[in-house]
Amino acid sequence: MRLRAFQGLLHQPRRLSPRHCEAPGCSQATREGKAYCSDHVEMHPYVQDLIARLEQRESEDDRVNRRGPRAVNLQGITTQEILQHLAFHGPRTEERLCRELNLEVKTLQGYVQALRRKKLVTLGHTKRGSTVVKLAKGLVRAAEPIKAEELDTEAEAV
Numbered sequence: 001m002r003l004r005a006f007q008g009l010l011h012q013p014r015r016l017s018p019r020h021c022e023a024p025g026c027s028q029a030t031r032e033g034k035a036y037c038s039d040h041v042e043m044h045p046y047v048q049d050l051i052a053r054l055e056q057r058e059s060e061d062d063r064v065n066r067r068g069p070r071a072v073n074l075q076g077i078t079t080q081e082i083l084q085h086l087a088f089h090g091p092r093t094e095e096r097l098c099r100e101l102n103l104e105v106k107t108l109q110g111y112v113q114a115l116r117r118k119k120l121v122t123l124g125h126t127k128r129g130s131t132v133v134k135l136a137k138g139l140v141r142a143a144e145p146i147k148a149e150e151l152d153t154e155a156e157a158v
C-alpha cells in the first residue's frame with residue numbers, strides 16, 4: 001500500500017507515554033508518538049491533504065488531456081512543476097518534458113498552450129521540428145541564457 005511511504009513524513013514530538021491510534025474503534029499503540037497507527041495513517045490531516053492534492057492533480061491532468069488549455073489551473077501542481085522544471089533546467093523540447101515529468105504529449109501540450117497564452121513561456125522550434133518550451137524572460141532567474149547551439153545539441157540527443 002503506497003500510503004505507507006508517507007509514514008516517515010509524519011514526525012511529531014516524542015511523548016513519554018505510549019500514544020494510541022485516534023481512529024474510532026482502534027486502540028493500537030502508535031510508533032514514535034504519531035496520532036495514527038500504520039493501518040490508519042491515511043486519517044492524518046497532512047496525509048488527507050496530500051491525497052486530496054494528488055487526486056486534484058490527477059483529475060486536472062485528465063481534464064487537460066481531454067479538453068486542452070482551458071482546463072488548466074495555473075495554480076495547480078502540474079503547472080508549478082513545469083515552470084519550476086524549466087527554471088531549473090532551462091529550455092526543454094516538449095518530448096523531453098513529457099519524459100521528465102511523466103506526462104502524455106496531449107496533456108503536456110495543453111499545459112504548455114495555457115502557459116504560452118499567459119505569456120509565462122515562449123515557444124521555439126528545433127531544426128528537427130520539435131517544439132522547444134522556454135520560460136518567459138521575466139521568469140528566468142539564476143538560469144544561464146541558453147544559446148541556439150545548445151538547443152540544437154539537445155535536439156540531437158532526443
Ligand SMILES: [Zn+2]
Binds near residue numbers: 022023
Ligand atoms: Zn489505528
